[in-house]
Amino acid sequence: MFAAEFEYQKVSSVSEAIQLLSSNEDAKILAGGHSLIPMMKLRLAQPPLVIDIGGIDELRGISVDNGTLSIGALTTHAEIAESHVVQGVAGILWEAAYGIGDPQVRNWGTIGGNVAHADPASDLPTVLTVMDAKFKIQGRGGITSRGSRTVSADDFFVGSLETVLEKNEILTAIEIPVLAENQHAEYAKMAHPATSFAVVGAGVVVTVENNICTAARVAVGGLTPKPTRGPTVEAALVGKELTDENIAAATALIDGDLGSDIMSDIFASAEYRRAMAAIELKHAIFHATGLAHH
Ligand SMILES: Cc1cc2nc3c(=O)[nH]c(=O)nc-3n(C[C@H](O)[C@H](O)[C@H](O)COP(=O)(O)OP(=O)(O)OC[C@H]3O[C@@H](n4cnc5c(N)ncnc54)[C@H](O)[C@@H]3O)c2cc1C
Known part of the structure; x- marks a missing residue:
């Protein structure tokens, strides 16, 4: 399908782009075009003006x-x-x-x-x-x-x-x-086989001092409308040695942090995505701590 008719303007400064956005309601910024153009072709977006910022x-x-x-x-x-x-x-x-x-x-x-x-x-x-x-x-x-x-x-x-x-x-x-020497971070995902988009993705940053986790940030995506932090998992990791048992016990708690708005589609049900969240999070921490390798 072709996009609806639209005006195109290429700008050379941020202020020019903002000026155009401010004076043209519903105008859209074009960066790499890999989401906007498909949306326009599907007529899910029909901006009257596309402002190309690629030259800034x-x-x-x-x-x-x-x-x-x-x-x-x-x-x-x-x-x-x-x-x-x-x-x-x-x-x-x-x-x-x-x-x-x-x-x-x-x-x-x-x-x-x-x-x-x-x-x-x-x-x-x-x-x-x-x-x-x-x-x-x-x-x-x-x-x-x-x-x-x-x-x-x-x-x-x-x-x-x-x-x-x-x-x-x-x-x-x-x-x-910038990550400190004692901070370890990883992202693991169950990727959609056609696009690589995350069906479920999980990220972690852990701080380890004297073999004990002193701080943790974890988040999962792909299954909730926006990235979801896991405060219960973070609390369960802090103060512990990052052994495989402790990591498995903490990551299993992510279910309680997810809420009820879990995505479901023909590729993966909400129930399946929920189950995968704990698994991808566990993978991420195993990789971050060196308990597993790619
Ligand atoms: C086949 C395919 C596979 C993909 N696989 C993955 C994947 O595995 N993982 C993944 O994370 N992503 C994936 N993507 C998404 C891709 O990585 C792009 O990041 C994404 O399409 C948007 O970036 P873009 O630069 O193309 O933005 P555009 O399409 O140009 O813009 C997207 C939206 O952001 C707005 N916008 C753009 N830049 C700005 C700005 N600076 N300020 C304000 N608004 C702005 C636009 O107005 C528009 O609404 C995939 C895309 C495709 C088509």
Whole structure:
């Protein structure tokens, strides 16, 4: 199916994009186009104006400064998967980016588009939630009376295909705390065989001191409308040695953190996804702690 008729405008600055968004209700930003264009072809989105931000160089790039990894919103999954910088300071993200889709998807899809689209089956919302990432957002003021703001991953995702981004705001960059030597992180997913989207994905960051887990962040995605943190699992891990018995006992508790809004489709029932959440979380912690290897 062809998309409905629309105007196209390519911009060269963030302020130009925000100006256009502010004066054209229902306009849409185009980054890599790997979610927006399918949505338009299916007529699930019919924006009268598409604003192509692909030429804004300031939105690209990867850098580390003062313990923070910064990634521009237009940075592609392939650029992240090929970055030795990301590999060195945030291996969980580096590996997750490599596991996205196929080479074509990774070459076009961007980190900003991935999280702004907020597909429950995407990997990066879950990974960035366990990494306690911060989202840098630029607005115009006026309608929202906001200039720029920074939102944590825990607050950024609102629901399925829904974030806190307002109509005239652009996500410009994502900032991620660099992992410390004693922090171990992993993401494991049951991938859809056709697309690699997460049927169930699980991420973990554990801090280990003198063989004891002193802090933990866990989240699962793919089965709930937005990434779901597992506070009960986190509490059960802290203060324990990360043995296979302790990990299995703690991850089994994720069921209580999931709530009742569990996705179900022809590929996997809600009941199956629930069961897989504990298994993928256990895999992630086993890999993070070296109890299992890829
Ligand atoms: C076949 C296929 C397989 C895939 N497999 C996976 C997978 O395994 N795992 C996974 O995580 N993802 C997967 N994806 C999704 C893909 O990785 C892209 O990240 C995703 O399509 C969106 O990124 P994009 O840059 O293409 O955004 P676009 O399609 O250009 O935009 C998506 C949405 O975000 C908005 N937007 C984009 N950038 C910004 C910004 N900077 N500020 C504000 N709003 C913005 C747009 O207006 C639009 O609403 C797959 C996609 C396809 C087509």
